[in-house]
Amino acid sequence: MDKLIEILSLEQFENACKEKSVFLFTADWCPDCVFIKPFIGEIVEANKDYTFYMINRDNFIDLCKDLDVLGIPSFVAFDNGEVIGRFVSKLRKSREEIQAFIDTLG
Template sequence: MQKLMTIEEFEPLTAKGKTIFFFTADWCGDCSFIKPVMPEIVENHPDMTFVEVDRDKFIDLCGDLSIFGIPSFVAFENGSEIGRFVNKDRKTKEEIESFISTL
């Protein structure tokens, strides 16, 4: 999984293919809970690009996308948002896989 390093990278990452943005923060307990299974989720979906977004570094982007709880996931395909799994609740591997299956 790659990490969003600059805000300028965001739009190009949304423009080509399917990209899932994983919004997280180091201090977030629920994010720490799910991070160990993220490599397996990424491996299960080689047709998608996964990008980790540090909520604290990109707080304005989170506001623009209405990301008010983490961990959260927003998916884009060819420049358009196609789905989101956004709330403040802890997420399980099964819930994330279920979300991805709807895309």
């Protein structure tokens, strides 16, 4: 099964933004982030048009501020360096809600 690629540097993030990518902003301490772990791999597997990345918000606070990611878990999608979609809030997200967001990107 495919999985999320962890972003470890701003340079890696900037390069990933150039492709069709979806970023999951998360944190280890976030209960709503833990909630999506059991099914996020299936979402990644079902949406092969995009590369999925995980960003630990605690390691990239300034990036989160720049992207107005104030709540987690949140998703921001890019294509050719441009934001093509945002699913950003502090609310728990279901498998159906995440897939519906990805469906709007195409």
